Amino acid sequence: MRAAGAARGAALAAAAVTAVALAVAAWRRARPVREVLFFPSQPCCIEALLAEAAEPGAPARPCPCPLPSGGTALSRLVRRLLSARRSLDLCLFSFSCPQLARAVQLLHRRGVRVRLVTDAQFMGLHGSQIGRLRRAGIQVRHDQHSGYMHHKFAIVDRRMLITGSLNWTTQAIQNNRENVLVVEDAEYVKAFQDEFERIWEEYNPANYIFFPKGSK
Ligand SMILES: [Zn+2]
Structure with a gap:
């Protein structure tokens, strides 16, 4: 009798622990992301992150390179990007980091709608990834003025x-002091989304002005 009571007590305690763990996990999931990343980031390997994103649940094939694969500012940034399921809107002055x-590109292949706004002068520089992304079928638009499209969001x-301040270049990622803020905040997201849509429309090639008013 006493043994049965003890067993029932233990089962109840286990159930209570499970319930608390589930509640904590749900709370963690529901809690909006607020993260600050500081660069420079030490060089790191993102093969495992890319493999997991390309084929979720597939057995891990460790990369033979000696670089750390997690815990760096770059790997945390990549993880946030790879969480995209529907859309990724990029507004980047300079994009030359092959890892990013x-x-x-992986998100694009996975069916995420990627749109990229960039700077006309910087996209032509040596090492720029813009051509590669365009060839992959990603929509890219750029400015048409002398001022820089200097956003990085x-x-x-x-x-x-x-x-934040980070240009998506290996040089900046590995050498510069930079900050990046990651937030799930509806108000901030809306302000930046509106700015993105404004720029996207302004940079639509159909709206280019080839011959300013008054010229013949
Ligand atoms: Zn590696």
Whole structure:
């Protein structure tokens, strides 16, 4: 009798622990992301992150390179980007980091709608990833003025804003002091999304002005 009572007590305690764990997990999931990333980031390997994103649940094939694969500012940034399921809007002055380009390309292949706004002068520089992304079929638009398109922000699924001082270049990622803020905040996301849509429309090639008014 006493043994049965003890067993029932233990079962109840286990159920209570499970319930608390589930509640904590749900709370963690529901809690909006607020993360700050500081660069420079030490060089890291993102093969495991890309493989997991390309084929979720597939057995991990460890990369033979000696670089750390997690815990760096770059790997955390890549993880946030790869969380995209529907859309990724990028507004980037300079984009020459091959690792970030691979992450963006992977999202495009996975059916995420990627749109990229960039700077006309910087997209032509040596090492720029813009050509590669265009060849992959990603929509790119750029400015038509002398002033720079100097923004550096990304919006994931119209839900998460990634913004800061960081240009998406390996040089900046590995050498510069930079900050990036990752927030799920509806107000901030809306402001940046509106700015993105404004720029996207302004840079629509159909709206280009080839011959300013008054010229013949
Ligand atoms: Zn590696």
